[in-house]
Amino acid sequence: AQKVTQAQTEISVVEKEDVTLDCVYETRDTTYYLFWYKQPPSGELVFLIRRNSFDEQNEISGRYSWNFQKSTSSFNFTITASQVVDSAVYFCALSEGYTNAGKSTFGDGTTLTVKP
Amino acid sequence: NAGVTQTPKFRVLKTGQSMTLLCAQDMNHEYMYWYRQDPGMGLRLIHYSVGEGTTAKGEVPDGYNVSRLKKQNFLLGLESAAPSQTSVYFCASSYHGVGGYEQYFGPGTRLTVT
Secondary structure, eight states: OOEEEOOOSEEEEETTOOEEEOOEEEOSOSSEEEEEEEEOTTOOOEEEEEEETTOOOOEEETTEEEEEEGGGTEEEEEESSOOGGGOEEEEEEEEESSTTTTOEEEOOOEEEEEEO | OOOEEEEOSEEEEOTTOOEEEEEEESSOOSEEEEEEEOTTSOEEEEEEEEETTEEEEOSSOTTOEEEOSSTTEEEEEESSOOGGGOEEEEEEEEOOSTTOOOEEEOOOEEEEEO
16 A cells, blocks of 8 residues: 655745755555645645656756655655745655556645754 | 636535535546635545546545536535534646646635534
């Protein structure tokens, strides 16, 4: 069975600090997909990134970066020089295989508060 | 291109009443989903559909029914609402294929059952 753990329930930082959100996953499949979503105070869920199990390359997009390590079953998300607008709940999610690739298991989320 | 839309945005029901939540997507996605989100519990999958005319149970299906008569629409029904169904409901859709699988969400429906 697949499982996603986001051990950090809440994180609070001051603007311009760097912050890393942890995500640890469990799966028995060799083919799987990992995702991060953002839910700002407005409530909508926004897709940020997808990674498949065959691609361990880290990715950077502006101030956002993602570190995927199969050896530790982790897919961590770092925000560099955080801003108040980064305040949101962030969810990590996992989908297994090809048939179930569209069906994700979500972690409980990490609430990030960035103070000015 | 509206993406995923949900109707209504807010609703208050009395215990025992019924209602239907409508989800529509204009991205031609095969997969559609209904989730509920409760404080501190993340997103829990209620039902999902892998194509027109097909539906399947998710993690918390009891008390809900769904239908997917058209590819672009996915309906969630509550036949006899209970206070435990007070929640925010999200619909999502996804493309199933190379370069896809991520889900695109609607704005949510806040339901209160008194």
